[in-house]
Amino acid sequence: xxxxxxxxxxxxxxxxxxxxxxxxxxxxxxxxxxxxxxxxxxxxxxxxxxxxxxxxxxxxxxxxxxxxxxxxxxxxxxxxxxxxxxxxxxxxxxxxxxxxxxxxxxxxxxxxxxxxxxxxxxxxxxxxxxxxxxxxxxxxxxxxxxxxxxxxxxxxxxxxxxxxxxxxxxxxxxxxxxxxxxxxxxxxxxxxxxxxxxxxxxxxxxxxxxxxxxxxxxxxxxxxxxxxxx
Numbered sequence: 001x002x003x004x005x006x007x008x009x010x011x012x013x014x015x016x017x018x019x020x021x022x023x024x025x026x027x028x029x030x031x032x033x034x035x036x037x038x039x040x041x042x043x044x045x046x047x048x049x050x051x052x053x054x055x056x057x058x059x060x061x062x063x064x065x066x067x068x069x070x071x072x073x074x075x076x077x078x079x080x081x082x083x084x085x086x087x088x089x090x091x092x093x094x095x096x097x098x099x100x101x102x103x104x105x106x107x108x109x110x111x112x113x114x115x116x117x118x119x120x121x122x123x124x125x126x127x128x129x130x131x132x133x134x135x136x137x138x139x140x141x142x143x144x145x146x147x148x149x150x151x152x153x154x155x156x157x158x159x160x161x162x163x164x165x166x167x168x169x170x171x172x173x174x175x176x177x178x179x180x181x182x183x184x185x186x187x188x189x190x191x192x193x194x195x196x197x198x199x200x201x202x203x204x205x206x207x208x209x210x211x212x213x214x215x216x217x218x219x220x221x222x223x224x225x226x227x228x229x230x
Contacts, residue, residue: 002015002016002017003015003016003017003023005023005024007025007026007027007028007031008025008026008031008035009026009027009031009034009035010027010031012027014027042058042059043056043057043058043059044056044057044058044059044062045057046062046068047068048068048069048070048074049067049068049069049074049078050069050070050074050075050077050078051070051074053070055068055069055070094110094111094112095108095109095110095111096108096109096111096114096119098114098119098120098122100120100121100122100123100126101120101121101126101130102121102122102126102127102129102130103122103126105122107122144193145193151192151198151201151202152197152198152199152201153198154198154199154202155198155202158186158202158203158204158207159186159207161204162186162204162207162208162209163177163183163184163186163209165204166184166208166209168184168209169184169209170184170209170210170211170214171208171209171210171225172210172211172217172218172223172225173211173214175211180211182212184209184210184211185209185210185211185212185215186207186208186209186210187207187208187209187210187215187218187219187225188201188202188206188207189206189207189208189225190206208225210225
């Protein structure tokens with residue numbers, strides 16, 4: 001799609017094809033060079049705090065920090081010489097004493113990390129123990145009501161009837177139980193826990209036979225099971 005806009009340098013109108021991202025700002029390469037020179041003039045010239053080499057930086061970058069470096073190597077060397085001992089903002093000198101919520105072990109954590117709500121556990125192992133005690137079952141944010149201990153009093157009969165109705169073949173790939181060497185799984189098209197009673201969930205219209213491989217794909221949504229397959 002063609003668009004018409006004014007050049008930011010000479011203010012002459014020009015037409016260009018609209019592209020993704022930033023629109024064209026200049027009508028020609030000469031105007032683009034002029035605009036680039038203007039933008040470079042807005043940069044600030046500072047000396048590298050390690051080697052003293054003069055570098056040009058954007059004004060916004062210059063205001064973000066009090067220390068400036070010409071490259072990452074100079075910054076690393078400066079930090080290794082100046083961020084030592086108590087001057088290291090990430091060291092143990094800036095840490096606070098913490099007590100593990102699970103095992104009671106004493107340890108050190110960065111004060112900023114503690115202020116943000118961290119520092120409650122000494123290790124991932126203790127965190128896992130706490131999580132299993134406090135974020136499982138109905139306390140889990142992913143709780144969906146849980147599963148009953150079985151599929152209802154009529155499940156065995158409905159399961160066998162579904163196998164017979166589907167002629168003991170997987171309704172996705174077509175493999176037979178005899179070739180498979182084991183019984184087919186019987187899958188609920190609409191999840192069992194979505195129904196108020198097991199009688200509704202176990203209706204034959206909601207059951208379909210699948211081999212173990214296809215059943216796993218259906219559970220993860222990799223294949224679409226539709227009522228027309230019944």
